Amino acid sequence: MTTEPADRSGVVIVGSVTADVTTFSQRLPARGETILGDQFTLLLGGKGANQAVAAGLAGARTSFVGCVGDDLFHDLVVEGLSAAGVDLAHLRTVPGPTGIAHIRVDASAQNDIVMVPLANAQLSPEQIDAALEALAPTTSVLLTQLETPASLTRHITARARALGMTVVLDPAPAAPLDPDVWSSIDIVTPNETEASLLSGIEVTDLDSAVRAGEWFLAQGVGAAVITLAERGSCVVTAEGATFIDPIPMEPVDTTAAGDAYAGYLGAALADGWSLADATRLASAAGAITVTRQGASPSLPRRSEVDALLASAR
Numbered sequence: 676m677t678t679e680p681a682d683r684s685g686v687v688i689v690g691s692v693t694a695d696v697t698t699f700s701q702r703l704p705a706r707g708e709t710i711l712g713d714q715f716t717l718l719l720g721g722k723g724a725n726q727a728v729a730a731g732l733a734g735a736r737t738s739f740v741g742c743v744g745d746d747l748f749h750d751l752v753v754e755g756l757s758a759a760g761v762d763l764a765h766l767r768t769v770p771g772p773t774g775i776a777h778i779r780v781d782a783s784a785q786n787d788i789v790m791v792p793l794a795n796a797q798l799s800p801e802q803i804d805a806a807l808e809a810l811a812p813t814t815s816v817l818l819t820q821l822e823t824p825a826s827l828t829r830h831i832t833a834r835a836r837a838l839g840m841t842v843v844l845d846p847a848p849a850a851p852l853d854p855d856v857w858s859s860i861d862i863v864t865p866n867e868t869e870a871s872l873l874s875g876i877e878v879t880d881l882d883s884a885v886r887a888g889e890w891f892l893a894q895g896v897g898a899a900v901i902t903l904a905e906r907g908s909c910v911v912t913a914e915g916a917t918f919i920d921p922i923p924m925e926p927v928d929t930t931a932a933g934d935a936y937a938g939y940l941g942a943a944l945a946d947g948w949s950l951a952d953a954t955r956l957a958s959a960a961g962a963i964t965v966t967r968q969g970a971s972p973s974l975p976r977r978s979e980v981d982a983l984l985a986s987a988r
Contacts, residue, residue, distance in 0.1 A: 685736040685814035686941045687840070689803060689831050690723020691795045691822035692741045692756075692766075693774035694748040695970050697930070701782045719755030720776050720970035721795070722820040722847060725931045729938020729960065729974045730818070731759035735945055738762040738814065740806040741823075744773035744794040755971055765806035769797045774822075784926035784965065790822060790848070798823050800830050811838040816945040818937055820845045828852060832859040841944055845937045849873055858895035862950070864937055866902045884909040885916045900954055902936060902961070908954050919954045922962040922987045928973065935964040935974050959984040 700712040719728070727739040739761050743752045745768050752773060756763055774795045780786045807817070817835035819842075821828065829852075832842045836859045843862045846852070849869040857863075865887075867878040874890040876883055878901065888899035888911025898912045907921035939960035943953035959980045967973035 681812050683813055683815040684945050684947075685738065685810065686730045686816045686818065686945045687738045687740060687807065687810050687814045688723050688727040688730065688818045688941075689740040689798075689806070689823065690726065690818070690820045691721040691774060691790070691792065692719070692724035692739075692743055692752050693721035693776040693790060693795075694718075694751055695720030695776045695778055697778040697780060697969065699780045699968070703779055703781050703787065714968075716969050717751075718969050718971055719751055720778075720931070721774060722822050722845065722934055724752065724756060725934030725970050725974065726818050726820070726845070726938040726941070727756060727761045728759040728971050729935045730942045731761045732974055732976050733939045733942035733960070733980070734977045735942035736762075736813070737942075738765060738806070738810055740765040740798075740803060742767050742769050742794045742797045742802075744769060744771050746772045748773040765802070765809070767797075767802055769794050778930055778970075780928050780930065780968075784928050786928065786930050788930075792822065792824075795822060796824055798827060800827065803827065803831055804834060807834050807838055807840075811840065814840060814945075816841045816843060816941045818843050818845065818941045820847055821850050822848065825850060829856045829859070832856060836861075843937065843941055843944070845933065846873060847933060854894065857891070860895075861897040862900060863891050863896050863898075864900045864902065864940065866933060867904070870901045878903075881906070881909060881918060885911055888916065898950055900940070900950070902933065908958055910951055910954055912950070917951050919951065919958055922959055922983060924962045924966050926965040928968045929965050931970040931973055932961040932964045934970070936961040938974070939980065956980060956984065959987065
């Protein structure tokens with residue numbers, strides 16, 4: 676009697692979750708200045724939660740590992756993740772407040788963000804180990820970011836790698852990492868600012884993006900995908916560099932565009948796509964996201980992404 680191979684097409688996200696308090700105004704205030712804004716939203720956010728929603732909307736079987744507070748924002752988080760079909764068996768409710776992000780967006784769609792971790796700081800190695808071991812038989816891709824405690828990044832990536840998962844790190848917000856971390860990462864996905872800060876190579880064009888990508892490979896990373904906003908993406912592997920053309924869109928709010936990119940990239944990789952093809956799908960998801968306000972509500976459904984990709988071809 677033969678045993679059918681396990682379906683390992685799942686994606687797991689280990690990361691942050693926040694309640695996003697966002698204000699929209701024509702411009703951002705100068706230091707010490709008060710201005711009148713145009714709009715305010717309170718929505719589910721956090722890089723980890725946004726990536727989980729994106730992967731769920733992409734059609735992947737998605738699980739989320741993180742911590743939420745037992746405060747008035749608890750239900751906002753649970754309902755937002757559940758609506759995207761995300762499995763919350765490994766979302767832990769802890770005493771105290773949920774993480775908060777204060778986001779300011781101006782008329783040119785640029786933003787700045789202050790993220791206060793709060794409940795996210797209670798993520799523990801024990802919680803991570805239990806979740807990854809339970810999910811390993813059905814999960815092939817792990818996504819993580821740097822809004823979780825810095826001391827846990829090496830633990831998350833090494834444990835997932837040991838369990839046979841493809842490890843994808845979105846190094847945001849950019850922060851120095853223990854050099855040992857890089858060798859447990861299969862794919863790193865910085866934007867040009869993050870790539871510059873981490874590599875020490877100022878990324879200003881495609882050539883410098885390739886050099887930064889090669890720096891990540893020299894640290895032990897399997898592949899680097901450097902996102903260049905309106906200039907597309909640069910995929911650097913041991914075989915060389917590939918450029919993914921951008922899909923021009925009129926931006927409204929760039930919040931969560933990188934999270935849409937990461938979630939769709941992970942979903943496509945878990946479905947067996949090549950890195951270049953997965954990056955094209957991710958680019959289309961990010962392009963749609965910048966045309967909408969807010970974090971999780973701006974994340975597109977798979978049918979929308981497929982349609983944009985088809986029209987771009």
